[in-house]
Amino acid sequence: MSAKHFINDPTHLVNTALLALTHTNPSVTVDLANKIAYHAPPTPQVSIVSGGGSGHEPSFSSFVGAGLLSGAVAGTIFASPSAEQVRRCILHRVDKSKGVLVVVMNYTGDVLNFGMAVEKARSRGVEVDMVVVGDDVGVGRKRGGKVGRRGIAGTCLVQKIAGALAAKGASLKDVSRIAQLTADNIVSIGSSLSHVHVPGRKTDGGEDELKESEIEIGMGIHNEPGSERRTTDLPELVKTMLSYCLDKSDKDRNFLDISDEDEFVLLVNNLGGVSVLELGGITNEVVEQLADDWKIKPVRILSGTYMTSLNGLGFSISLLKVTDTGLGDEKSMVKLLDAPAEATGWAAAVTGDAWAKGADLAKARRGSDEEEVEPSNLRSAEPDVTNYDTIVGDGDCGIGLKRGAEAILQMLDRTKQTEDPLIFLQNVIQVVELAMDGTSGAIYAIFLNALAHGLRQNSPSSPAPITPQIWAKALESSLQALGKYTPAKPGDRTLIDALYPFVDTLSKTGNVDSAAKAADQGAQGTKGMKASLGRTVYVGGEGWENVPDPGAHGLAELLLGLNEGLNK
Known part of the structure; x- marks a missing residue:
């Protein structure tokens, strides 16, 4: 749980966040005194009003806009707005000529305050309905009792x-x-690695906080406890969450009557603190398990940040069983989800037409004959390189080099041996370009492509062995080519400090063993050398003077390994 915030005053935080809405969506107006965000459509329509405690953004205020909410009422962080705030929204801030629908989550404070406002509006002659959403299956029927399921x-x-x-x-x-x-056909569940901290509140570090390895399954969006805590990995966690949502034999949580013919919409929601990259991995796990274990291929998949628990380090899964609205195809649940919305918080940029075409494209992609590169046992150098790069850089150098080396080994295992060095070199280049990324990957790729060009330029026209002298000339020309794209020279504390000695020694001696040792000496010589280029210039922390440059060390290890292979 992080207790650090840029804005620590919760009142100031809520007010300024509401004001920001007017900057990002010109169709939205804010009544700051009552914490109401509202939108006036060009023609009269039924107004949709929602809201709740702040801290769940983009729900609900960032959902205000054409095609979504007409008004949203915000309370303080994790606390329901008052009935008076809601009443003012219904009577004075949204169009009520066609009627008003209030959508609220099933929390006692929200239901009471929004419900009171609805009754007050009705007493004034306004046509108002209210729908309470309780989609959370984290707490079953027995524990939920009369309160019922929470809304998430x-x-x-x-x-x-x-x-x-x-x-x-x-x-x-x-x-x-x-x-x-729609509300009756949704099941949802969330899980989190940690509770959240509300700005302005003291932290007590109590026993209720999750341990390092614990995950809370079924946690609510206000730090409420879930159904259980356990230590598990992502696949097992997702398996449990989907079972809670879909297992017919679980009588305590079986809230949906589903059949093999049913279609579903999937929403994988970020509770606020999960990186976009990690949420992508989570979404993939959910989609694959739905297909493999439940034979469900959602007709729509939404993945992103829709309803948060401040910076909650967790996610939730929601499944909507698509049900006939009785209003025709253009007003089906799926078409209504696909309909455009001018609200900054609604993230669903893919059109219905794209989804329809995507099904055929997915089948074509599944037929690809590309082989996935599996890892090999080459691990000896990676920990050291990664450790060095953690000290002086961002820690990715060793992993990139390991990935490239393993991919080359796999290429050697599955391709036919060739006596032609250019064919061999092109195979290596193809692997490096696909398997290695980052700065090192780019340098390796440029150098190897230039090396291939140098061999072609310096090789004899008639079939003949490529001598060490030809290799040396090709290596020298590839160094010159590399110089067009990087100003790095020996002494700048980069992999060039290992590459230059290798090429120079090979040119002079024609001996790979001596050249590899020279590369290693060059790499070790970077200890204590102040960086002039690369991320180390501005990232390097303490201890950099005691370790070699990670890129130079990694290249030296690669060349030493190559030399060992040639001598076997």
Whole structure:
């Protein structure tokens, strides 16, 4: 749990975040005194109003805009807005001529305050309906008791479908009915690695905090406890979460009547603190398990940040069973989800047409004959290189070199041996370009491509062995070519400090063993050398003077290994 924030005053934080909405969406207006964000459509329609405690952004205020919410009412962090705030929104901030639908999550404070406002509006003659969303299966029927299921990220799907239907001119009766139908067909569950810290509150570091290896399954979006804590990996975690959502034999949590013919929409939601990269890996795991274990291939997949728990280090899974709305194909649940929305918090840029075409493209991609490179046992040098790069860089150098070396070994295992060095070199180049990234990968690729060109230029026209002298000339020309793209020279503390001695010694002696040893000496000579180029210039921390440059050390190890292979 991180207790560090850029804005520590919770009141100032909520108010300034609301003001930011007017900067990012010109169609949104903010009533700051009542913490209301609202939008006026060009033509009258049913207004969709929602809200709740702050801290769940982009829900709900960033969902205000054409095609989604007409108004959102914000409370303080994790606390419901007051009934008076909601009443003002319904009566004074949104169009009520066609009626108003209030969508609220199933939390006691939200239900009471929004419900009170609904009754007040009705007493004024306004046509208002209210739909309460309880989609969380983390807490089952027995534990939920009379309170029922909590509302979590599946609420976003209800809001989007209702907002799109309202934008199409549907009546309040239909919008309310379809919103309830959607809510009744959603199951969701969240999991987190840690509780969150609310700005302005003291941390007590109590026993309730999760241990380093623990995951809370079913955690609510206000730090509420889930159904269990356990130590597990991602595949097992996702397996448990999907089982809670879909297992018919679990009578305590079986909230959906599903069949093999049913279609589903999948929402993988970031609770706020998961990186985009990691959320992608999580989404892939969910999609693959749905296909393999449940024979479900969602017709739509949404992955991103929709409903957070501040900076919660977790995610939630929501599954919507697509159900007939009875309003025709253009007003189906899927079409309503696909409908455009001008709200900064709604992230679903892929159109329905793209989804339809994507099914055929996916089949074509599955037929690719590309082989995945499996790792080999070459691991001896990587830990040292990674350790050195952690001290002086960003820690990725060793992994990149290891990936390239393993890929080359795999290439050697599955390709036919050749006596032609140019063919062999081209095979190596292809592997390096695909398997290695980062600065080292680029340098290796440029150098090897230039080396291939140098061999062609210096080789005799008639078939004859390529002598050490030809290799030396080709290596020298490749160094010159590399100099066009990097100013690095010996003494700059880069891999050039190992590469130059190798080429120079090979040119002079024609002896690979001597050249490899010279490369190693050059790499070791970078200890204590102040960097002039590369990330070490501005990233390097303490201890850099005691370790060699990671790139130079990695290249030297590669050349020493090559020499050993030639001598076997």
